[in-house]
Amino acid sequence: MCKLGTNVIKKVIEELKTIPEIKKVMSLTGDYDVLAEIEVETSEELFDIFSEKIDLIDGIIASNTHLIMKAWEK
Amino acid sequence: MKLPSKYLSNLVIANLLWSFIPIVILGLFSEISILTIIFLRFFISGIVLFVLAILLVFINNYLNKENKISLKELILNLRHKNKRFYRIRQYNYYFLIGFFGIILHILFFFLALKKTSIPFVMIGMLMTIIFISFYEKGVNYEKFDIFRILFIIMLLFTILIITFVSLQGAEIKNDPIELLGFIYLVLYSITGSFLYISIDRDSFSKKELINININKYYKIPRALIKMAISFISGVILLIPASILIALLPFETGITQEVIAFFNELQFIFVILGRWEILYLIIFATILPYLLIFLARVNWKTTNLTYSQWSSILGLIDPMNTLIFSVLIVNEFFPYGYLIIVIVFLVITIVLRYAHEVKNIVHAKILLKIEKGSLKLMPIKILKFYGVREIDSLIGEYDLMLHVKVNSFKDFHYLINRKLKLIDEILAIKVQFVEKIEKYGI
Numbered sequence: 001m002c003k004l005g006t007n008v009i010k011k012v013i014e015e016l017k018t019i020p021e022i023k024k025v026m027s028l029t030g031d032y033d034v035l036a037e038i039e040v041e042t043s044e045e046l047f048d049i050f051s052e053k054i055d056l057i058d059g060i061i062a063s064n065t066h067l068i069m070k071a072w073e074k
Numbered sequence: 075m076k077l078p079s080k081y082l083s084n085l086v087i088a089n090l091l092w093s094f095i096p097i098v099i100l101g102l103f104s105e106i107s108i109l110t111i112i113f114l115r116f117f118i119s120g121i122v123l124f125v126l127a128i129l130l131v132f133i134n135n136y137l138n139k140e141n142k143i144s145l146k147e148l149i150l151n152l153r154h155k156n157k158r159f160y161r162i163r164q165y166n167y168y169f170l171i172g173f174f175g176i177i178l179h180i181l182f183f184f185l186a187l188k189k190t191s192i193p194f195v196m197i198g199m200l201m202t203i204i205f206i207s208f209y210e211k212g213v214n215y216e217k218f219d220i221f222r223i224l225f226i227i228m229l230l231f232t233i234l235i236i237t238f239v240s241l242q243g244a245e246i247k248n249d250p251i252e253l254l255g256f257i258y259l260v261l262y263s264i265t266g267s268f269l270y271i272s273i274d275r276d277s278f279s280k281k282e283l284i285n286i287n288i289n290k291y292y293k294i295p296r297a298l299i300k301m302a303i304s305f306i307s308g309v310i311l312l313i314p315a316s317i318l319i320a321l322l323p324f325e326t327g328i329t330q331e332v333i334a335f336f337n338e339l340q341f342i343f344v345i346l347g348r349w350e351i352l353y354l355i356i357f358a359t360i361l362p363y364l365l366i367f368l369a370r371v372n373w374k375t376t377n378l379t380y381s382q383w384s385s386i387l388g389l390i391d392p393m394n395t396l397i398f399s400v401l402i403v404n405e406f407f408p409y410g411y412l413i414i415v416i417v418f419l420v421i422t423i424v425l426r427y428a429h430e431v432k433n434i435v436h437a438k439i440l441l442k443i444e445k446g447s448l449k450l451m452p453i454k455i456l457k458f459y460g461v462r463e464i465d466s467l468i469g470e471y472d473l474m475l476h477v478k479v480n481s482f483k484d485f486h487y488l489i490n491r492k493l494k495l496i497d498e499i500l501a502i503k504v505q506f507v508e509k510i511e512k513y514g515i
Binding site: 001024025026027028029030031032035064065066067068069070071072073 | 283286287290438452453456462463464465466467468469470471474503504505506507508509510
């Protein structure tokens with residue numbers, strides 16, 4: 001989940017959409033502005049995506065990462 | 075917006091297959107009792123669906139040894155109390171759907187068809203949609219927004235045109251539409267409304283939710299068993315109901331049908347071999363239901379849910395029936411009026427789509443929960459209306475709920491009347507989803 005600066009939401013979303021490991025991007029209203037779902041196989045891969053791609057996107061002020069351990073659905 | 079195209083086509087095909095029913099069976103009415111047609115269609119389909127469910131379980135357990143589906147649990151779950159349907163046991167719920175929602179619904183449909191004409195009976199399908207809209211408004215499930223009001227107006231106009239043309243056709247053919255035919259039509263709409271309102275009020279037990287998360291294909295045999303039991307129990311009750319009607323001291327509208335039904339029982343296998351009956355069983359019951367269940371299980375989380383798409387595309391059925399009744403069986407319906415009705419129904423589909431898209435509250439709810447409650451909490455919360463998926467997280471929060479409800483009233487109910495009453499939930503953070511910008515592959 002990312003907090004963004006002003007007037008950058010469209011640009012940030014477009015850049016996030018180009019990252020293949022990001023499977024889903026949603027614009028939010030609330031404390032955070034964007035939710036991106038990333039699918040990786042190892043923590044190294046997650047680190048690489050963060051350090052080489054997401055961290056370089058201008059406009060992301062702060063991010064909060066949660067790892068999904070398990071998913072339930074009905 | 076990206077459509078769940080692959081499985082959306084399942085819904086379209088199912089509706090297309092259903093739309094041929096009146097055309098296929100119309101010629102049967104003069105030879106075979108309506109009750110015999112219903113008995114054969116649902117009894118045989120019920121048995122086939124049940125056997126298919128058992129077979130699927132065995133195939134799954136043979137191919138997928140790690141995620142087996144327990145047949146015993148599937149059967150035991152029939153005793154589970156349905157919390158979304160007056161807490162009655164599942165088998166009673168299936169039975170009510172089977173008799174009142176399916177058997178009586180189809181009985182009145184066929185009776186109306188016999189007494190009136192195919193275009194006139196289409197009014198019943200449109201009335202059902204209007205009844206359901208008013209029911210949802212009445213129980214505060216949904217509000218009447220501009221799109222819903224407009225699509226009801228469009229439906230009313232369509233009903234007026236169809237009524238006008240049908241009465242004109244009846245006058246030309248010198249075969250007036252009887253009041254009894256109209257009464258059957260209203261009863262068909264009422265039982266149809268019951269079916270559509272109640273069929274989605276299914277509830278999963280805790281064990282079932284665990285099973286679904288181990289193997290999502292658990293839903294297919296479960297759905298097949300649900301339909302099989304509904305069909306068979308409905309048909310079984312049809313027999314004492316028919317005896318009762320035959321014993322009445324006065325003649326009812328269906329007494330002759332009942333007598334013919336009992337007389338035809340001795341030729342049941344000969345009748346079963348007729349292509350119209352086989353079409354009803356295979357292409358109008360087993361195949362469409364399989365397509366629908368497959369779509370339901372594999373439905374991807376997009377802006378609209380399976381149920382919403384199902385209600386939008388449900389209008390394909392009356393539209394196609396009307397077109398094919400004119401083109402194939404030459405029902406009276408001048409092309410000018412037919413085009414107007416089709417345009418109206420297409421606009422109604424678009425308005426209904428707009429209504430469904432507009433009426434969605436999509437949110438992610440982040441929860442912090444008490445230590446030691448992680449194992450039980452997701453299953454408990456997953457049962458709440460609107461909670462579609464739950465992820466357990468490592469990070470600032472412990473759970474993320476993927477929520478989709480139809481109104482803020484429902485959302486308020488979920489937060490304040492459900493989640494806030496759970497002691498183990500320490501903090502709740504709501505993030506509304508404005509738009510889905512990219513979808514999973």
